[in-house]
Amino acid sequence: MTISVLGAGAFGTALAISLSQKTPLQLWARSSEHVQEMSRDHENKSRLPDRPFPAALAVTPDIDRAAEADVLLLAVPMQQLRSFLQEHREALDGKTLVACCKGMDLTSGKGPLEVIADSLPGARTALLTGPSFARDIAAGLPTGLTLACADDDLGRQVQEALSTPVLRLYRSDDVVGATLGGALKNVIAIACGAAMGAGLGESARAAVLTRGFAEMQRLALHKGANPNTLAGLSGFGDLVLTCTSAQSRNYRLGLSLGKAEAFDDKITVEGAATARAADALAREEGLDMPITSAVAGLVEKRLDVRQAMHDLLSRSLKEE
Numbered sequence: 001m002t003i004s005v006l007g008a009g010a011f012g013t014a015l016a017i018s019l020s021q022k023t024p025l026q027l028w029a030r031s032s033e034h035v036q037e038m039s040r041d042h043e044n045k046s047r048l049p050d051r052p053f054p055a056a057l058a059v060t061p062d063i064d065r066a067a068e069a070d071v072l073l074l075a076v077p078m079q080q081l082r083s084f085l086q087e088h089r090e091a092l093d094g095k096t097l098v099a100c101c102k103g104m105d106l107t108s109g110k111g112p113l114e115v116i117a118d119s120l121p122g123a124r125t126a127l128l129t130g131p132s133f134a135r136d137i138a139a140g141l142p143t144g145l146t147l148a149c150a151d152d153d154l155g156r157q158v159q160e161a162l163s164t165p166v167l168r169l170y171r172s173d174d175v176v177g178a179t180l181g182g183a184l185k186n187v188i189a190i191a192c193g194a195a196m197g198a199g200l201g202e203s204a205r206a207a208v209l210t211r212g213f214a215e216m217q218r219l220a221l222h223k224g225a226n227p228n229t230l231a232g233l234s235g236f237g238d239l240v241l242t243c244t245s246a247q248s249r250n251y252r253l254g255l256s257l258g259k260a261e262a263f264d265d266k267i268t269v270e271g272a273a274t275a276r277a278a279d280a281l282a283r284e285e286g287l288d289m290p291i292t293s294a295v296a297g298l299v300e301k302r303l304d305v306r307q308a309m310h311d312l313l314s315r316s317l318k319e320e
Contacts, residue, residue: 001161004028004069008035008059009268011100012075013044013051014134020057021140022164027059028066035061051138067091071098071161073128074112077268078103078183081112085119094122098147098158102129102182102238103270104277111179124151126158127175129182130233131241133248137167144168146234148178170233177229180220182238186250186271187278188212189242190295193254198305200258208291209243215289219278222287257298258305272299290315 005016008029016027029035038044042053053059060066072092076084078101085092097120099112110118113125130145137143147162147169149155155171163169172178191212195204216239217230229235242248246255250271256263263269279296282289290312297303303311 001070001157002068003071003073003161004066005073005075006063006066007073007075007100008038008044008047009075009077010044010047010134011132011137012073013048014136014138015073015075015100016057017048017051017053017138018140018164018167019162020054024056024058026066026069027057028063029059029061032061035059048134048138051135063088063091067095071096071158073098073100074116075100077101078112078270079106079273081105082107082115082119085116089120092123093120095120096124096126096154096158098126098128098162100128101270102186103274104183104281106273106277109277109281111175111183113175113179124154125149126151126155127178127182128162128169129178129238130170131237133241133245135247140166142166142168144170144233144237146170146172146178146232148172148175148234150175172229172232172234174226174229176223177220177225177227178234180223180225181216181230181232181235183270183274184212184216184219184278184292185235185239185242186269187275187292187295188216188239189248189250190254190257190269190271190275190298191291192243193248193251193256194258194295194298194305194308195254197255197258197261198309200309205243209239212243212291213239215291218287219282219285219289222285253299260304271295275299 003025005012006028038059126149159169159171192205249269253269275295279293294308
């Protein structure tokens with residue numbers, strides 16, 4: 001199967017570097033200037049520096065040309081996915097699309113595959129998610145990911161196409177669980193970063209991570225997910241990675257919030273919008289998700305870390 005990666009951010013570039021060592025592929029970028037720079041430098045200096053492109057990786061600004069591939073990896077930010085699909089509807093409808101973004105659409109509360117279904121009902125879809133940093137994938141370090149697909153035959157084909165000796169994909173048919181695991185872990189990572197940034201310590205972070213995982217399970221099971229999915233790579237695995245490493249943009253945002261420092265608003269942090277969407281959904285569904293609610297308050301600047309922590313610690317005592 002031929003492959004194209006649509007989106008030349010850090011993660012899309014990393015996937016293109018990794019997979020082009022197995023098969024020739026195209027990396028699409030919106031900006032012709034960016035394409036020229038990558039073609040000249042044989043790397044993506046602005047998004048993933050010091051990771052040279054293999055010879056089999058070609059870059060293009062032509063969406064129609066890139067969309068000729070059998071499998072298209074959509075490596076665009078979650079909050080831009082709907083507009084991207086609508087803009088390129090003619091090129092993408094009816095194609096096999098693998099969403100590589102994590103989060104919930106702020107306007108609708110939907111995950112990436114639901115957004116694709118709304119915009120391109122003729123597309124065949126899958127979700128690639130799990131614990132991974134772009135620099136690790138681009139460096140060829142061993143990485144395990146979840147490929148969630150409701151169509152088992154399609155899932156098997158895409159799993160085979162995207163797996164390499166160091167990029168191992170595990171297949172799942174639980175699209176709901178994989179989607180919510182990948183989305184909600186970013187919210188908890190912001191909370192963990194805030195705890196560390198405020199100097200609350202490793203024990204506090206462990207408590208936030210654990211109780212945050214309970215919230216992830218609560219919402220996912222309410223929406224019909226398989227509990228085993230949340231215990232896997234797309235849930236617990238991604239949660240642990242994102243809540244413990246400064247490579248995570250969500251964790252770094254939390255650190256800044258905890259320290260009351262400015263954060264670069266040019267950096268895409270999917271957990272900020274997802275916290276607001278998940279908090280709204282939890283309230284609508286009558287679910288208790290206090291950490292998610294606190295993070296929504298932090299990113300909306302309704303709360304500071306001290307107030308958020310006071311609100312969490314003053315809740316009524318309960319059984320675990």
